[in-house]
Amino acid sequence: MFFYSTAKPFCATTLLALGLTLTVGIAAAAAQQPSATAVATAKEVITAKGADGLYRPLVSGVIERTKIVLLQTNPMLSKDLNEVAAKLHADYATRSAELMTEVAKIYASRFTEQELKDALTFYKSPLGRKLVTEEPNILDQSMRTAQTWAEGLSQEIIAKIRVEMKKRGHDI
Structure with a gap:
């Protein structure tokens, strides 16, 4: 919940649902390793349904929340902490892709490749886009x-x- 207060675009229920999805799904994902094709298709499904937007701001939120906590204990470090945070934003920019892959594995462990392909077809259809x-x-x-x-x-x-x-x- 470290990043919770900085994730303003998301309501608490969205973050809770994300946490529950990850918690419940990790055990199932570990039990069965899905194919690379299934994971890739799952990533496409996640993107097509717009859920990838949930993961992008998490790294930035953690960095900013950490910076704020540290600034509260020592406001004199503002300049240096801002510089370090900017560097970390650049260094960790791609880390949300790791989470996306893990979530895609969860999807791929819960759905067959064909089901994922069918879901992708739906989300790319006019009705699927309207739903999103x-x-x-x-x-x-x-x-x-x-x-x-x-x-x-x-x-x-x-x-x-x-x-x-x-x-x-x-x-x-």
Whole structure:
């Protein structure tokens, strides 16, 4: 969670889902090594569905969060830490590709090569592209709808609890 506060474009649920996906999937990926073709196709699927954008900012986020923590303990190091961070950004720019490969292996261990090819065909189709384009908005709207719904449900439950507690002689 070191990079959590710097990953502003992502909501907490996205990062949690990513963490759970990685945690659950690592054991399965280790048990069966997928073919290079399956991994390559899985990478294409990940890119086609727009999920590769989740991994790119992680390295930068870790570097920036580390810099911020170190600056809090010694603000006088600002110039040097900024220079070191800039160098690290350049040195570690390609590291997110490692994570992409590991995630692709997880996909490749869960789906056959043919299933991955079929998924890729779908995500490259007009409907698949529309899904990729619309899904973030649908998820945002769904979360807002769920939050509003839950607030209404909460008020309803509070009212029911108060009625039941009043029957028992408690006024809350």
